[in-house]
Amino acid sequence: MFHRYIWSVTTILLGTCTAFGFPNPSADCTSVPLVNATVDQLQQGLRQKCFNSVDLVTAHLSRIYEVNSTLHTVLEINPDVYGIAMRMDMERRIGHTRGPLHGIPVLIKDIIGTKDKMQTAMGSYALVGAQVPADATVVTKLREQGMIIMGKTSMSEWANVRSSNSSNGWNARGGQTYGAYHPQQDPSGSSSGSAVSTDLGLAAVTLGSETSGSILLPSSLNNVVGIKPTVGLTSRYMVVPISERADTIGPIGRTVTDAALMLQAIAGPDPKDNYTMASPFGEHLPDYAAACNLAGLQGKRIGIPRNVLDAMDPTNEAIRTAFNNAVATLEEAGATVIDNANFTAYTNFTQSMSPSIVIAADFISGLSTYLTQLTRNPNNLHGLSSLRDFVHSHPALEDYPSRDTNTWDMALGAGIDNHSPEFWALYQESLFFGDEGGILGALARDNLDAVILPTIIAPEIPALVGTPAISVPLGAFPDGTPVQYNPRGDLVAAAPGVPFGISFLGAKWSEQALIGMAYAFEQRTLVRGSLERYVEPRTEVRMGRWGFSS
Ligand SMILES: *[C@@H]1O[C@H](CO)[C@@H](O)[C@H](O)[C@H]1NC(C)=O
Ligand SMILES: *[C@@H]1O[C@H](CO)[C@@H](O)[C@H](O)[C@H]1NC(C)=O
Ligand SMILES: *[C@@H]1O[C@H](CO)[C@@H](O)[C@H](O)[C@H]1NC(C)=O
Ligand SMILES: *[C@@H]1O[C@H](CO)[C@@H](O)[C@H](O)[C@H]1NC(C)=O
Ligand SMILES: *[C@@H]1O[C@H](CO)[C@@H](O)[C@H](O)[C@H]1NC(C)=O
Ligand SMILES: *[C@@H]1O[C@H](CO)[C@@H](O)[C@H](O)[C@H]1NC(C)=O
Numbered sequence: 001m002f003h004r005y006i007w008s009v010t011t012i013l014l015g016t017c018t019a020f021g022f023p024n025p026s027a028d029c030t031s032v033p034l035v036n037a038t039v040d041q042l043q044q045g046l047r048q049k050c051f052n053s054v055d056l057v058t059a060h061l062s063r064i065y066e067v068n069s070t071l072h073t074v075l076e077i078n079p080d081v082y083g084i085a086m087r088m089d090m091e092r093r094i095g096h097t098r099g100p101l102h103g104i105p106v107l108i109k110d111i112i113g114t115k116d117k118m119q120t121a122m123g124s125y126a127l128v129g130a131q132v133p134a135d136a137t138v139v140t141k142l143r144e145q146g147m148i149i150m151g152k153t154s155m156s157e158w159a160n161v162r163s164s165n166s167s168n169g170w171n172a173r174g175g176q177t178y179g180a181y182h183p184q185q186d187p188s189g190s191s192s193g194s195a196v197s198t199d200l201g202l203a204a205v206t207l208g209s210e211t212s213g214s215i216l217l218p219s220s221l222n223n224v225v226g227i228k229p230t231v232g233l234t235s236r237y238m239v240v241p242i243s244e245r246a247d248t249i250g251p252i253g254r255t256v257t258d259a260a261l262m263l264q265a266i267a268g269p270d271p272k273d274n275y276t277m278a279s280p281f282g283e284h285l286p287d288y289a290a291a292c293n294l295a296g297l298q299g300k301r302i303g304i305p306r307n308v309l310d311a312m313d314p315t316n317e318a319i320r321t322a323f324n325n326a327v328a329t330l331e332e333a334g335a336t337v338i339d340n341a342n343f344t345a346y347t348n349f350t351q352s353m354s355p356s357i358v359i360a361a362d363f364i365s366g367l368s369t370y371l372t373q374l375t376r377n378p379n380n381l382h383g384l385s386s387l388r389d390f391v392h393s394h395p396a397l398e399d400y401p402s403r404d405t406n407t408w409d410m411a412l413g414a415g416i417d418n419h420s421p422e423f424w425a426l427y428q429e430s431l432f433f434g435d436e437g438g439i440l441g442a443l444a445r446d447n448l449d450a451v452i453l454p455t456i457i458a459p460e461i462p463a464l465v466g467t468p469a470i471s472v473p474l475g476a477f478p479d480g481t482p483v484q485y486n487p488r489g490d491l492v493a494a495a496p497g498v499p500f501g502i503s504f505l506g507a508k509w510s511e512q513a514l515i516g517m518a519y520a521f522e523q524r525t526l527v528r529g530s531l532e533r534y535v536e537p538r539t540e541v542r543m544g545r546w547g548f549s550s
Contacts (some may be wrong), residue, residue, distance in 0.1 A: 034201035039258045053085040053103035063537035073193040075153040075174045079117045092382045102146035106201040110152045113238035123157040123171020125397045126390040131376035137235035138266040153193030160190045164406040169490045172398045180533040186491035188221040189213040195222040198252045205253045211242040213459035218473045220455035220501030225259045230508045231466030236268035241366030243359045256519040260288040286512040296516025298334035303341025303451040319454045322475035345437025354429040360411035365418045408487045434464030450506045458503035470518040473527040474502040
């Protein structure tokens with residue numbers, strides 16, 4: 001067995017290095033259940049030599065194998081994971097730690113490029129075997145911080161930009177991802193596996209990506225915290241593109257603080273993604289973890305876009321009730337809540353085709369560029385039409401035509417890429433719905449620090465203008481909730497126990513303030529710990545290994 005072999009190698013290596021660190025007999029090594037552990041708690045266990053990173057990886061891999069055959073959350077494990085963990089342990093033993101994430105295991109979405117033995121495939125066989133020329137910049141940063149990339153998470157195939165008859169969390173490589181709160185739970189998407197893995201403690205933290213909702217929504221339905229950063233705060237270099245105007249890479253954590261630590265690690269300017277050069281911070285980022293302050297809501301002006309809330313599906317009564325309770329919590333925490341901070345062009349937005357045409361046009365252009373950069377492209381893809389041909393000619397692999405290619409058919413039918421003469425006017429219309437007619441107008445009109453919405457209706461307007469949002473657990477559907485299915489009819493979208501979140505939305509580059517507000521809300525409500533799963537892995541990290549008892 002691969003694991004056992006590596007295990008004995010580590011034991012030998014560590015046996016020769018004991019001078020650098022016996023388990024600490026005086027340390028308080030009370031075990032923290034991995035489903036609840038924070039990055040700080042794991043770091044403390046590492047520092048006090050209660051366990052090392054190899055132990056952490058071993059425990060997390062066991063947890064993945066415990067649940068993956070039911071929930072299909074992780075597509076593949078990094079074959080180099082133990083070597084990386086050993087290197088991080090070795091560095092720690094000689095007194096070198098790279099920062100607060102040193103030796104912490106992380107999983108990343110299959111959209112994020114790694115130049116290693118793993119695929120970067122959007123969940124699709126079309127890209128299996130393809131090779132990126134370099135790690136994504138966010139991956140380079142995680143590695144520099146000493147994080148251990150354990151594997152790639154499952155996702156809605158092509159980030160849910162392919163079919164009008166698919167399901168959240170389904171992809172050809174890994175099948176259907178499920179959430180852990182109800183049998184056949186819709187995990188939402190497209191960062192489905194990242195959110196479920198974070199929730200279940202299959203990794204300490206994960207990375208997702210969002211074009212419109214792909215971090216916020218699965219975070220909401222899986223009882224975790226998701227940060228959708230301002231477009232340009234995190235580099236998209238070597239991440240498979242959907243829309244250069246909307247795509248952003250962000251963390252999913254079990255706590256606001258964990259997500260903030262991860263944001264710190266991946267943010268910053270990158271000459272290989274010129275959107276990041278618009279950041280006002282340059283190399284001097286705000287301290288996002290330090291923004292986690294109980295007083296984060298004190299004196300803040302927070303708006304409610306009432307017209308957006310009123311348009312929410314009336315069957316979401318439980319969400320409405322929990323949202324109203326949250327308003328009271330915000331006020332008790334010192335915030336002023338301003339009602340009717342409406343997104344004035346919202347009705348026009350819901351009736352307009354321009355936002356989806358802009359995304360489609362960006363996808364056509366961005367995908368072609370991405371494909372030219374590959375150093376291996378086994379299916380000889382050169383753009384969206386050859387991608388569609390691949391799916392049409394591999395129906396069994398790609399579950400076609402049950403999962404159609406309608407989104408691609410429409411994109412190709414419109415015949416517009418982002419250099420077309422029609423593009424600019426469509427883009428300006430789409431921008432207006434987010435800008436003056438959307439979140440930026442609402443923030444400016446009432447001089448607000450943020451607006452709040454149930455996460456289920458939060459992502460689409462920020463997506464148009466690249467503004468940030470954070471989703472925090474808010475509650476779960478109560479007993480007696482009728483079971484509701486997704487449009488395809490194969491996933492449980494709402495049922496007793498299925499979680500939902502609340503989102504804080506702000507102006508571009510306002511993550512620091514949003515993190516403070518989200519943290520203050522999280523600490524006053526502690527919803528995450530109160531919800532119950534129907535499946536949960538049981539393996540915990542083995543304490544005091546190295547052949548000694550402690
Ligand atoms: C998880 O399950 C899916 C679906 O069976 C599979 O494709 C994937 O390889 C599994 N992951 C691991 C790490 O075994
Ligand atoms: C930004 O980068 C993209 C691709 O790297 C390029 O097509 C575009 O022209 C650049 N834009 C600016 C303003 O430099
Ligand atoms: C905001 O929207 C609500 C609900 O549609 C409406 O009743 C209210 O008049 C609007 N307020 C303003 C200031 O537009
Ligand atoms: C919505 O669209 C209509 C028709 O084009 C226009 O008259 C109206 O001003 C728009 N509303 C807003 C708030 O932009
Ligand atoms: C959509 O998927 C469902 C479930 O597989 C299938 O029954 C239905 O025929 C599909 N619809 C189309 C138009 O293919
Ligand atoms: C995680 O924390 C919650 C809330 O404190 C608790 O109910 C739950 O039992 C904990 N999980 C484990 C595995 O200890």
